[in-house]
Amino acid sequence: MKTMAEELFKEFREHSVSEFFRKNAAMLGYTGKIRSLTTIIHEGVTNAIDAAEETGVLPKIVVIIKRFDEEPEHFRVIIEDNASGIPEEFIPNVFGKMLAGTKLHRYMQSRGQQGIGVSGSVMFGQITSGKPATVITSTGNGDIIRADVMIDVDRNEGKITNVEKHKGKWRGTRVEVEVKDVTYMRSRYGPFNYLRMTAIANPHVHITFVEPDGTLTILESATDKVPERPKPMPLHPWGIMSDDLLILAKHTKSRNVVSFLSAELSRVSKRKAEEVCKLASVPPKKKPSELTWEEAERIVSAFKQVKLYAPPTSGLRPIGAADIESGMRQILNPEFVYAINRPPKVYRGGLPFIVEAGIAYGGSAGKTTDRKNENEEGEAGMELIRFANRAPLIFDQGGCAITTAMRNIDWRRYGVDPAAAQLTLFVNVASAYVPYTSAGKQSIADEPEVLDEIRTAIMEVARELRKFLYRKIKIKERQERAGVFEQHLPIIAKKAASLANVKEPDIKPLLKKVSGVDNAEEES
Numbered sequence: 001m002k003t004m005a006e007e008l009f010k011e012f013r014e015h016s017v018s019e020f021f022r023k024n025a026a027m028l029g030y031t032g033k034i035r036s037l038t039t040i041i042h043e044g045v046t047n048a049i050d051a052a053e054e055t056g057v058l059p060k061i062v063v064i065i066k067r068f069d070e071e072p073e074h075f076r077v078i079i080e081d082n083a084s085g086i087p088e089e090f091i092p093n094v095f096g097k098m099l100a101g102t103k104l105h106r107y108m109q110s111r112g113q114q115g116i117g118v119s120g121s122v123m124f125g126q127i128t129s130g131k132p133a134t135v136i137t138s139t140g141n142g143d144i145i146r147a148d149v150m151i152d153v154d155r156n157e158g159k160i161t162n163v164e165k166h167k168g169k170w171r172g173t174r175v176e177v178e179v180k181d182v183t184y185m186r187s188r189y190g191p192f193n194y195l196r197m198t199a200i201a202n203p204h205v206h207i208t209f210v211e212p213d214g215t216l217t218i219l220e221s222a223t224d225k226v227p228e229r230p231k232p233m234p235l236h237p238w239g240i241m242s243d244d245l246l247i248l249a250k251h252t253k254s255r256n257v258v259s260f261l262s263a264e265l266s267r268v269s270k271r272k273a274e275e276v277c278k279l280a281s282v283p284p285k286k287k288p289s290e291l292t293w294e295e296a297e298r299i300v301s302a303f304k305q306v307k308l309y310a311p312p313t314s315g316l317r318p319i320g321a322a323d324i325e326s327g328m329r330q331i332l333n334p335e336f337v338y339a340i341n342r343p344p345k346v347y348r349g350g351l352p353f354i355v356e357a358g359i360a361y362g363g364s365a366g367k368t369t370d371r372k373n374e375n376e377e378g379e380a381g382m383e384l385i386r387f388a389n390r391a392p393l394i395f396d397q398g399g400c401a402i403t404t405a406m407r408n409i410d411w412r413r414y415g416v417d418p419a420a421a422q423l424t425l426f427v428n429v430a431s432a433y434v435p436y437t438s439a440g441k442q443s444i445a446d447e448p449e450v451l452d453e454i455r456t457a458i459m460e461v462a463r464e465l466r467k468f469l470y471r472k473i474k475i476k477e478r479q480e481r482a483g484v485f486e487q488h489l490p491i492i493a494k495k496a497a498s499l500a501n502v503k504e505p506d507i508k509p510l511l512k513k514v515s516g517v518d519n520a521e522e523e524s
Contacts, residue, residue, distance in 0.1 A: 028120045028124075034184075034187065034190055035189060035395055036124065036179075036181075036182045037065075037182040037183065038191050038395075039440075040121045040177060040179065041194055041195070042194060042391070042392070042394070043118050044077070044118060044121065045079060045194075046391050048083065049061065049202060049205055049390075051083035051173070052082060054229060057082060057083070058204055058221065058224060059081065059204070059206070060082045060206045061081055061207050062078070062207075062208045063077075063078070063079055063195060063207065063208070064210040065184060071180070074129070074179075075178075075180075075184065076178050077176070077178075077179060079175050080172060080174040080175075081173055083173060084139060084140075085140060085172055085173055088145050088147075091137070091147050091149060091160065092149065092160055094118065094158075095122050095158055096151045096158015096159060097157055118175070122149060122151060122158075126151060128181050128182075129179055129180045131178040132150040132162075133176065133178075134147070134149075134175070134176040135175055135176075136173070138170050138171050138172065140170075143166075144167070145163065145164070145165055146164040147163045148160065148161045148163075195207050195219060196331060198391075199327065200327040200331050200332075200426065201327060201391075203221060203223045203319075203327035203330060204222075204323075205221055219331070220330065222323075222329070222330040230317045231315055233266060233314055233315035233432065234266040235264075236311035237265050237303035237306075237350065238346065238350025239348055239349050240265070240300060241300065242293060246291060248288075249288035249289060249291050250289060255287065256284060256285045256286060257283070257285070257286050257287075258270055258273040258274055258285075259273075261276060261277075261299070266311060272306055276302045277299075277302075279302035279305055279306070280298035281298060282298065282299060310346065310352075311352040312352070313344045313352050316352060316430050316431065317430065318341055318428070319430075320341055321339040321340055322339075324358040325358065328358055328360045328365075332365045333363040334363040334364070335362025336360070336361040337359070337360045337361075338461050339356065339359070339461065340457060340460050341354070341356050342354060342356065342357075342456070346449065347447045347450050348447065351432070351433050354429075355428070355429055355453045355454050356426075357454075357460065358426035359465050360423070361422065361423050365383065366423055366424060367381050367382070382411075382418040382419075382421045384406055385424060385427075386400060386402045386403070386427055387427065387428035388434045389428075389429075389434060393442050395440070395442040395443075396440070396443035397443070399437060400437075400443035401443075402427045402444060403443075404451060405455040405458055406458060408455060409455065409462065411462070414462040414465055414466040415469045429444055429454070489507050
């Protein structure tokens with residue numbers, strides 16, 4: 001007779017990563033009809049920009065959304081780039097295998113990190129429409145490959161169901177995903193606003209967007225400079241755990257612990273490595289592969305007692321204050337704009353990050369993204385646009401550290417009413433490991449160091465806005481005073497001249513001097 005345990009474990013089985021995310025697509029951002037469509041755009045565009053930048057070319061991205069006339073919630077999404085293209089043998093893994101990619105194992109800043117995004121889009125299209133994704137790509141070798149890709153969910157593998165080859169000189173990648181049960185709207189959560197935010201944070205990117213009704217929008221690039229590629233960084237001792245150390249030790253080519261610590265970790269010289277071994281009571285000549293868990297723990301603890309330089313930031317590429325201002329001017333055409341780039345900081349002991357902030361006032365700044373055109377009314381008030389590694393964060397705003405920091409500021413001190421201000425606040429967090437709250441990568445966790453740094457950056461740009469608004473008020477007051485003098489002084493001068501029986505004087509220089517308009521204009 002079978003025991004209860006044996007009966008229960010008859011249903012025990014292994015599951016692939018693809019099967020898990022097929023049943024939990026909401027974890028990747030595929031929840032809600034608007035959000036699901038925007039998530040497909042997000043994954044495709046971030047991959048396209050990353051690929052173009054690594055190729056060293058200015059990204060030119062084309063996004064087309066076509067609606068099937070007979071089904072209002074049935075679309076074809078097309079995303080095309082001008083990057084390096086994909087070799088034929090890698091197509092199944094890039095588009096059909098989750099947790100496979102070129103980014104997760106490299107300690108450097110990138111928009112995508114996990115190797116889930118684009119394959120998640122292929123899977124979502126597959127489970128809603130039953131159709132494969134179409135990939136057209138060329139590495140510039142003269143062959144253009146067209147392949148239909150589907151995911152074998154049980155095996156977490158990509159399968160090419162059809163492939164064609166043509167000759168041509170084009171280079172890049174075009175991905176077409178057919179998807180159902182999604183909705184297109186021009187709202188703050190829709191693809192149009194996502195691309196608008198992408199253009200602000202990436203002023204070097206040229207975006208062509210065709211909406212389902214055929215409306216063409218071209219977001220021109222504001223600079224012709226390709227950002228310098230970030231360089232992979234070794235882990236810093238302040239940010240590692242015992243398990244990290246043992247994994248590094250397993251794969252190192254170093255022959256002893258001292259050379260291992262100095263070669264595999266940043267800011268660690270041989271002298272520092274010897275000091276750590278002494279504090280940790282670990283033989284310096286010991287083979288790294290023979291380190292025990294207890295010895296690894298003692299090494300990690302010893303590093304906290306040794307003076308080291310701060311972690312390197314060679315793997316980080318912030319946008320830069322000048323480019324943030326260029327992007328905001330290009331898209332928002334504001335009356336005032338100011339941006340800053342804060343110095344690097346670390347969280348969790350040794351993970352480096354950089355916070356950038358910008359603020360724009362007037363023009364198209366503020367919550368105006370619900371407008372289809374300039375004649376329609378949009379939502380009023382301050383607009384917060386959030387980014388991580390230059391990629392827009394559209395959803396999950398309430399649970400994000402950037403939102404928390406913004407709400408913890410008394411905006412009245414800066415002369416701003418958040419409910420009515422025609423104001424756009426920009427914040428970007430750059431890090432090799434952004435502390436996202438979920439696999440959907442739409443909000444940043446409230447790490448204390450990150451939260452404090454974001455708040456400091458916001459207050460810094462808000463102070464500059466306060467100065468601008470103060471000058472604007474002073475100019476307005478002087479102009480109003482000048483209006484009073486202009487109205488009454490000519491009458492007084494005329495009456496006085498008549499009573500004194502003299503020629504009426506020229507009072508224009510006096511009006512300028514009394515009103516102070518000239519000085520106000522110089523100050524502005």
